[in-house]
Amino acid sequence: MSRIGDFLSLEQMRRLGAKSNLVGGLLVLHAWALIAGSMVLFAWWPNPFTFLLGVMVIGGRQLGLAILMHDAAHGLLFADRRLNDRVGSWFCAFPVFTSLTLYRPYHLQHHRFTQQAQDPDLGLSQAFPTSRTSLRRKIVRDLTGQTAFLRRGEQIRRALGPADAPLGVQLGTLWAREKGSLVANLVLFAGLSAAGYWWLYPVMWLLPLATWYQLVSRIRNIAEHAVVPDNDDPLRNTRTTYANLLMRLLVAPYWVNYHLEHHLFLFVPCWRLPQAHRALLEAGRGPSMELKPGYLAVLKAATSGPATNGRGRGERGTQHI
Template sequence: MQPRKGEEREDLRPGSRNAQARRLLTPQELAPLTRLSSWRSALSIAHTFGLVAFALALAIATWPGAWMLLSIVVIGIAQHGLFILAHEAAHYRLFPGRAANDFFGRLIGMVGGVSMCTYRVTHRLHHNNLYTEEDPDTAIHGGYPRGKAYLLRKLARDLAGLNAWKTFAYFFGAPAINDDTKREIRPLDDTSPELRAAARRDRLWVAGFHVAAPALALALVGAGWRGLAMYLVLWVVPLVTVLQPILRLRAICEHGAAGDLSSPLTAARTSRTVGSWPNRLARLVLFPHHVNYHVEHHLYPAVPHYHLPALHRLLQDKGALDAAEVRDFTDTWHLVFAARRSDG
């Protein structure tokens, strides 16, 4: 049965190894891995907002001291965690109830300037059309390796806040341009009327929140202009600077420098984050909430983030990942920062 317009579907490319990997797991094996746990999602949300609260408290207590710089970095890292949780909600994997899933997903996205309902539409195209002309994310991660200097320039511009407008335009459903074909991809033109209408309403809520937030910060009792300054420095600055290179580098680690684009087993990448200190640091900064298990996520997007390690072990035991793109993060780092590929 063909999926309805606007839905995710399996990789339908002929001879897809994705389909072969799927057949290795029985429904009985998969069922417990797709079961949603409200308390585990709530714990992930509490952990991420707790990190934000800690960094805010440190900055406010020492304002305007040097500790503020550490707080900005920690808040940017935590904001990335919020983006990952909004991604879970976009897949309907945050809470079992649709209303709760969308309420918290929209709220989490809203504070980060992201329209979760719009991202749901855009991200569906990425899953359905991985590394094809219809994939809106190829503009971010395609063409690597492009050389160390090229990627460092991109990350420096991200850190300077020069590319933030592109990020938020993407999360608001702006057309994406495929660099190779120059084809314009318009995500909101390729979805159901229901999802399009939900995305439109959600964008209005996000815009309204970020118009009201500065006014609320200014009106805080006893804070005044100091409250506005804290909002801008401690929330907006990390959002447009620290967060931006994290988003880019994670996307490139997940899909950049892929050698075989025929299957999600090799067009996506799982980066192991155990062992060496660079691996463990990457887990803290780039891969919160088990998002490093990206091959597994593309194979089974119905599996919530807290079950991805178990899914990885199960697929590994069955040999499904023997030919997959699974490597230590340190190897991934060297791969995406490698010299530019020769056109010949």
């Protein structure tokens, strides 16, 4: 089994592992600034272009909030642990109906058993390669809200508890389990209502969350572990995908595309992952790493399987963050 010392010097580890409250705060502010800016643009100049742009940018930043929550799950978003967990929950996880507390142990198990039988996310990668027809069906379900409907339905059913419990008990259980997400979204709705634009909440928050966010989450999942060449090699059981500025804006926010480096160096904050990537390349590790030039190349490899009829392998709506 490879050790971190096989890839980085002690000085590199110290430098790359340094956290920053300032940078963490700026990243969260950046995500919300893009979301607010997209809403303002559409409210000021409503037309099909600003609508589509808003849905795509906001959906991409909703994934960005999930990515920053993911960093918080590793204790990397802020140097201060209390600040890390509070901001990671209230400003990143809860607005997109996710729980940092529930996500953390699940995700750490994924890291401990990456691409092994005990990996809770193994089903996401085992479904590939699939056919182009199968992927098109998935994309249609994502962009029409079907994936979101299934996922949120499952989430609500779990939160309600036993199906035979009295309605009052079920609602109380739902509130206890989902109150963070409900409060955060009520605050967002109230803020937009106070500004005189209540309709932006369903149109420019829930709609992107139900459509574009679902699609880019799926693309991210495929890029990270699908059709990797070696499930046992830490340089090849996950992938780094190069992303240009447009892809970083709409599909791969906050350096999520450097997934190989993240798995290799769990102590490195997301904004230092490009530096970790350069360190690996300078050490001559490039030929041994699973790298793709872009997301289209990943999707091409992931759709090299045979055509299927109906629901193909792994067409469940489950997606990890």
